[in-house]
Amino acid sequence: MTIVTTDIAKAARAVEDGKLVGIPTETVYGLAGDATSDSAVASIYVAKGRPSFNPLIVHMRSIRQATEYVIVSQLAQKLAKKFWPGPLTLVMKRKPDCALSLLVSAGLDSVAVRVPAHAMAQSLLAECSVPVAAPSANRSGHISPTKAQHVQDELAGAVAMILDGGPCNVGLESTVVDVTGDTPVILRPGSITREMVESAVGKCDVVRTGAPITSPGMLERHYAPDTPLRLKAKHVEPDEALLAFGSPLKGGRVVENLSSSADLTEAAANLFSMLRKLDALRPTCIAVMDIPNQGIGVAINDRLKRAAN
Ligand code: TXA
Numbered sequence: 441m442t443i444v445t446t447d448i449a450k451a452a453r454a455v456e457d458g459k460l461v462g463i464p465t466e467t468v469y470g471l472a473g474d475a476t477s478d479s480a481v482a483s484i485y486v487a488k489g490r491p492s493f494n495p496l497i498v499h500m501r502s503i504r505q506a507t508e509y510v511i512v513s514q515l516a517q518k519l520a521k522k523f524w525p526g527p528l529t530l531v532m533k534r535k536p537d538c539a540l541s542l543l544v545s546a547g548l549d550s551v552a553v554r555v556p557a558h559a560m561a562q563s564l565l566a567e568c569s570v571p572v573a574a575p576s577a578n579r580s581g582h583i584s585p586t587k588a589q590h591v592q593d594e595l596a597g598a599v600a601m602i603l604d605g606g607p608c609n610v611g612l613e614s615t616v617v618d619v620t621g622d623t624p625v626i627l628r629p630g631s632i633t634r635e636m637v638e639s640a641v642g643k644c645d646v647v648r649t650g651a652p653i654t655s656p657g658m659l660e661r662h663y664a665p666d667t668p669l670r671l672k673a674k675h676v677e678p679d680e681a682l683l684a685f686g687s688p689l690k691g692g693r694v695v696e697n698l699s700s701s702a703d704l705t706e707a708a709a710n711l712f713s714m715l716r717k718l719d720a721l722r723p724t725c726i727a728v729m730d731i732p733n734q735g736i737g738v739a740i741n742d743r744l745k746r747a748a749n
C-alpha cells in the first residue's frame with residue numbers, strides 16, 4: 441500500500457533519501473525525486489516507462505535558488521519576476537559547476553526550471569535541501585494526473601508516498617519557454633499564453649505544437665561526444681576506451697563501467713557522466729558493450745545510437 445499523506449517533512453526526507461514521491465502542483469501532480477541524484481532521476485525514468493530520455497522539469501523554491509544552478513539571464517529574470525511562482529517553466533543554461541544530475545537535462549546543456557504556486561509544493565521545496573525533479577506523475581503515453589488518486593492508480597509501486605494536496609486547479613501542464621537566447625521561444629503552450637509572455641518581454645517565437653524535443657533544430661543542441669562510438673562491442677582495441685556493462689571486456693586504454701552488476705537503472709544513472717568522462721580523454725574510439733534492449737535499456741540504447749551518429 442502506498443502511503444497517501446499530508447506530512448511534508450516526511451516527504452522531504454524521502455526525497456532527500458533518494459526515494460520518489462508523488463507531489464501536487466497547481467498544474468498537475470508530479471513524480472518527484474532529488475534533482476541532484478543521478479540514481480533518483482534514473483528511477484523517475486524507469487517509473488515513467490519512457491522509451492527515450494526526455495529532459496525533466498526541476499522545481500525550485502525561488503529565483504535565488506535557481507541562480508545556484510543555472511544562468512538566469514535578464515530575459516529570464518523578467519519572466520520569473522512576472523510569473524513565478526506559477527505555471528511557467530523557463531529553460532536556462534546550466535552553470536559550469538551545476539550540481540544537478542546530467543540525466544535531468546537528458547544530454548542538453550540546459551535545464552527547465554519552475555517555481556510552482558501550490559502551497560504544499562512550496563512547503564516541500566522550502567523543507568527539502570535539494571531541488572526536485574518532477575515530470576507529470578503518469579506512465580508514458582497516459583494522461584497527466586490531477587488528483588492524488590490518479591497517481592495511486594498509475595504509479596503506486598514506484599513511489600514511497602503521495603502528498604495529497606487536493607485536486608490541481610490549473611489541470612494543464614506549465615508553459616515551457618526557452619530563454620537561453622535573446623528571443624524567448626515557447627516550446628510547450630500552457631495557461632500562460634504567448635500574449636502574456638509577449639506583454640512582459642516583447643516578441644517571442646513559438647515551436648510548432650507537439651514538435652518533439654528531438655526535432656532537427658533541437659537535436660544539434662544535444663550533447664554528442666566528439667569521440668566516435670562503436671556499439672555492441674565484442675572486443676576492445678588497445679587505443680580505445682571501454683564503456684562497459686556487466687563483466688568488462690579485457691583491454692582498452694580506460695574503462696568506465698555503467699553497472700558492474702548489469703543493473704539497467706544504475707547504467708542509466710551513469711550514462712551521461714561516464715560518456716563525458718571518456719570523451720574528455722580523447723581516445724580514438726569509445727567501445728560500448730551491448731546493453732539489453734528492455735525496460736530503461738531501450739532509452740539508453742536510443743541515446744547511444746544518437747551519440748554514435
Ligand atoms: O506543469 C508541469 O510542467 C508539470 C508539473 C509536475 O510541474 N511537469 C511536467 O513535466 O509536465 P514533464 O517532464 O512531463 O514535461 C517537461 C517538458 C517536456 O516537454 C520537455 O521536453 C521540456 O519540458 N523540457 C524539459 N527540459 C528541457 C530542456 N532543457 N530544454 C527543452 N525542453 C525541456
Ligand code: MG
Pocket residue numbers: 575576584
Ligand atoms: Mg508529461
